[in-house]
Amino acid sequence: MxxxxxxxxxxxxxxxxxxxxxxxxxxxxxxxxxxxxxxxxxxxxxxxxxxxxxxxxxxxxxxxxxxxxxxxxxxxxxxxxxxxxxxxxxxxxxxxxxxxxxxxxxxxxxxxxxxxxxxxxxxxxxxxxxxxxxxxxxxxxxxxxxxxxxxxxxxxxxxxxxxxxxxxxTGRRYPHRASLAPVDHRTRDPAPIQRIGFSSDDLDEVLKDYDAFLDIDRDDLESILRRTELRSYRRRAGDLTCKEIMSRDVVAVAPDESLRNAHVIMRSRHLKALPVTNDAAEVVGIITQTDFLDKPNWIKGEPTIGFRHRLRLIAQGASAANGTVKDIMTSPVKTIRPDASLSDAIIMFAEQGLHYLPVVAENRKMAGILSQSDVLIATLEAATKGDGRL
Known part of the structure; x- marks a missing residue:
């Protein structure tokens, strides 16, 4: 019974x-x-x-x-x-x-x-x-x-x-949108996460053959299947961790740093991203080349906050713009722990279209930064050694 x-x-x-x-x-x-x-x-x-x-x-x-x-x-x-x-x-x-x-x-x-x-x-x-x-x-x-x-x-x-x-x-996007929205580079190449395993056309053909209503969004279904694939790769990967390959001597800026100074730092040091930390060395955001290209206006070679971006900040409830890093930084920022496996970082890079991941300790303090280049070099090294680690 x-x-x-x-x-x-x-x-x-x-x-x-x-x-x-x-x-x-x-x-x-x-x-x-x-x-x-x-x-x-x-x-x-x-x-x-x-x-x-x-x-x-x-x-x-x-x-x-x-x-x-x-x-x-x-x-x-x-x-x-x-x-x-x-x-x-x-x-x-x-x-x-x-x-x-x-x-x-x-x-x-x-x-x-x-x-x-x-x-x-x-x-x-x-x-x-x-x-x-x-x-x-x-x-x-x-x-x-x-x-x-x-x-x-x-x-x-x-x-x-x-x-x-x-x-x-309460943290539920509604109307619902698929959580995995690949960055659109306006090219014919699919996103990195879509270049492995099954294709979107494969899924569409299977759903067409299935010919029944599913109580799940089609994009959500694809997201679940692709995440399952990535996690199966992680299960088969080795134990290489982020702290083993991350950059430790990290250049960071404060939220109140001027946009001009932040841009000078990035250019002079040939950096493409700067973590943003507060007085307690806690990571509160990140500022990238894309942020500088998309958000400020450029007048005589100097970044300034334009009227449209000021309105956007007001609509978000942010403080008045004053031409500082906090006006254009990405916050909250995706981070990863030092003891996380490298395969976890690869999944985050692939799923979310990221190029840099600040590595933070339990107290949210900066421990390092991980880039796609770091991951690529570590992967090549592992393949060269043939030690079975990713």
């Missing part, structure tokens, strides 16, 4: 307690605030339509998707808005045309699913929206197509707005 029950459990990855708390708290706040706002709107409109409902039950299912699995294609903004709207219109239309409630319910669900898949806005709670339009009783039927605008679209917009705010504040 116990073995049978175990087989019934879905084979899903158990997430951390923090993530479970984040998701459940988000759903709690989302439904609570949506209900309060909806109740206020319904109260104001009671003189116009006393049957106007405030909050409908399918929003609970939408909350599960928007807050617990915000990376799912089923939880994206177009999915909830398009899916719920299409389902509501379908349900109301079918209920007006078909008298038998069970036949109407079946037709509403079938047609709604077909339309949602065609319009790429599949959202499971929308099936409950279609059923509500058919089986909701006289109070829902009396609303007619008003049901589409309120409560369906009104509830959906409120819950979506809260999901946008909550997910991004």
């Amino acid at each position: 116990l073995s049978m029950l175990r087989r019934m459990l879905p084979d899903t990855q158990l997430v951390s307690k923090t993530e479970r708390l984040r998701a459940s708290s988000g759903a709690l706040l989302g439904i609570l605030i949506t209900g309060l706002v909806a109740g206020l709107v319904a109260g104001l409109a009671v003189g116009l339509d006393p049957a106007l409902p405030a909050l409908i039950a399918p929003m609970g299912a939408s909350a599960v998707l928007l807050f617990a699995v915000p990376a799912s294609p089923l939880a994206q903004p177009w999915s909830i808005l398009g899916g719920n709207t299409v389902a509501a219109i379908t349900g109301v239309s079918v209920s007006l045309l078909v008298a038998d409630p069970f036949v109407a319910a079946a037709l509403a669900i079938g047609i709604a699913i077909g339309l949602m898949m065609t319009l790429r806005c599949l959202h499971p709670p929308s099936g409950a929206i279609a059923l509500t339009a058919v089986l909701g009783g006289p109070s829902i039927h009396d609303l007619g197509y008003t049901f589409v605008i309120w409560p369906v679209l009104g509830n959906s917009l409120a819950l979506l707005a809260l999901a946008l705010l909550y997910n991004n504040v």
Whole structure:
């Protein structure tokens, strides 16, 4: 009996307690605030339509998707808005045309699913929206197509707005985007991570042959598969660590160093990146040649902060620009520990399009810096020695 029950459990990855708390708290706040706002709107409109409902039950299912699995294609903004709207219109239309409630319910669900898949806005709670339009009783039927605008679209917009705010504040990018976005060099060459193992075309062909809806973004699936490949290489690699090959005599600058001085340091020392450290020698950012090219304006050979970048800094809540390193540095910066394996560094370089990695101790203090050139030389040396280490 116990073995049978175990087989019934879905084979899903158990997430951390923090993530479970984040998701459940988000759903709690989302439904609570949506209900309060909806109740206020319904109260104001009671003189116009006393049957106007405030909050409908399918929003609970939408909350599960928007807050617990915000990376799912089923939880994206177009999915909830398009899916719920299409389902509501379908349900109301079918209920007006078909008298038998069970036949109407079946037709509403079938047609709604077909339309949602065609319009790429599949959202499971929308099936409950279609059923509500058919089986909701006289109070829902009396609303007619008003049901589409309120409560369906009104509830959906409120819950979506809260999901946008909550997910991004708590560290979940929403609307979801694939985390691995290779740097676009505007050439025909694929990114380094895409030059090993399977190709993107291979994956597309397999998905085409599979011919079934997957509750995972296509780019996320490719990212997971490529990370799996890279980690399999790490498992087969040796034990060479970052501290064995990193540069230790590192030139760094302070956040308040002027852009002019930082640029002079980079040119005079032929450096392409400078770690940025505070008074406690903690790494707080990095400034690269790309930062100098993209962010400041150049007037008579001097870097200055232009109007557009000032607006960008204001929008990010940064302090007023004063022509210093902190105005254009990349922060927070990706770092790695001295005892991390070299294969870990290679994965970070490949996945995130980095060229330099500051190496920091447990206290975030600068210990060294690792470049792609360091990795290349170490790899060549290992291959020459034939010692099996990467």
